[in-house]
Amino acid sequence: MLNPHPTRYAALNGVLHDLVTGAQDALRESFVGAYVQGSFALGAGDLHSDCDFVVVVHDRPDPGQEAALRALHRDLPHRDGFWNRHLEGSYAVLADLRTTDGLGRPWLYVDHGHDSMAWSEHCNQPWTRWILREHGITLVGPCPVELMDPVPDEVLRSHARDSLATLTMDVLTWCPPTLAWCQRYLVVQACRSLYTVRTGEVASKRDALRWAMMHADPGWRPLLQQVLADRDLGLDPAAAPRPGSMESARAFAAYVAEAA
Numbered sequence: 001m002l003n004p005h006p007t008r009y010a011a012l013n014g015v016l017h018d019l020v021t022g023a024q025d026a027l028r029e030s031f032v033g034a035y036v037q038g039s040f041a042l043g044a045g046d047l048h049s050d051c052d053f054v055v056v057v058h059d060r061p062d063p064g065q066e067a068a069l070r071a072l073h074r075d076l077p078h079r080d081g082f083w084n085r086h087l088e089g090s091y092a093v094l095a096d097l098r099t100t101d102g103l104g105r106p107w108l109y110v111d112h113g114h115d116s117m118a119w120s121e122h123c124n125q126p127w128t129r130w131i132l133r134e135h136g137i138t139l140v141g142p143c144p145v146e147l148m149d150p151v152p153d154e155v156l157r158s159h160a161r162d163s164l165a166t167l168t169m170d171v172l173t174w175c176p177p178t179l180a181w182c183q184r185y186l187v188v189q190a191c192r193s194l195y196t197v198r199t200g201e202v203a204s205k206r207d208a209l210r211w212a213m214m215h216a217d218p219g220w221r222p223l224l225q226q227v228l229a230d231r232d233l234g235l236d237p238a239a240a241p242r243p244g245s246m247e248s249a250r251a252f253a254a255y256v257a258e259a260a
């Protein structure tokens with residue numbers, strides 16, 4: 001039976017219902033279960049969040065199933081409403097998901113707000129697996145702990161540590177430094193990675209910022225407060241970073257990489 005109230009937003013729950021029933025129709029007997037992960041699973045989802053999902057499948061979608069899923073996600077973002085434009089997720093193959101031996105294998109993926117799909121490892125990462133297993137919200141199907149082994153602590157920490165070495169370059173490759181949202185994203189990702197290195201767990205963006213205010217050098221507190229306060233501004237393609245803030249974000253990312 002489909003979970004009728006997975007989030008506190010009735011409209012989002014309706015969109016998730018459409019997603020699940022559409023995926024079930026497309027996948028038929030290959031459908032295993034559907035889950036919310038990401039910020040909503042961590043208890044931090046709000047109107048500025050996207051809704052991350054994982055649909056687990058017995059086997060890699062065959063050409064007919066893939067075509068049906070692509071048609072579903074080509075349609076969803078163009079329906080009336082808000083939340084149908086704020087979904088992001090993957091169709092995880094059960095055998096890949098079971099152990100971390102399957103890390104990095106590509107799954108059929110739809111990016112936030114997009115109407116086209118691609119094969120990508122985006123959702124097949126240690127931190128997404130950890131959230132799904134430890135905090136995932138079941139929409140329908142078995143509990144995630146029945147489908148996947150725990151993510152070993154050192155796998156989570158080492159991937160977070162490695163990501164910090166190239167974080168600034170990786171982020172600014174696709175997110176221009178002339179955009180205020182990108183300045184905030186760089187700081188947030190540095191905070192989240194440091195949190196994982198230190199704790200062996202994964203925090204939401206907001207909670208990672210608050211944790212960093214307490215545990216990072218106090219000299220970074222004004223930057224962290226600025227990023228937290230500006231989060232409600234959302235993504236504005238015309239908004240430039242505050243003067244000097246991108247330089248501070250780069251310096252903070254370098255500090256975190258060294259601290260980790």
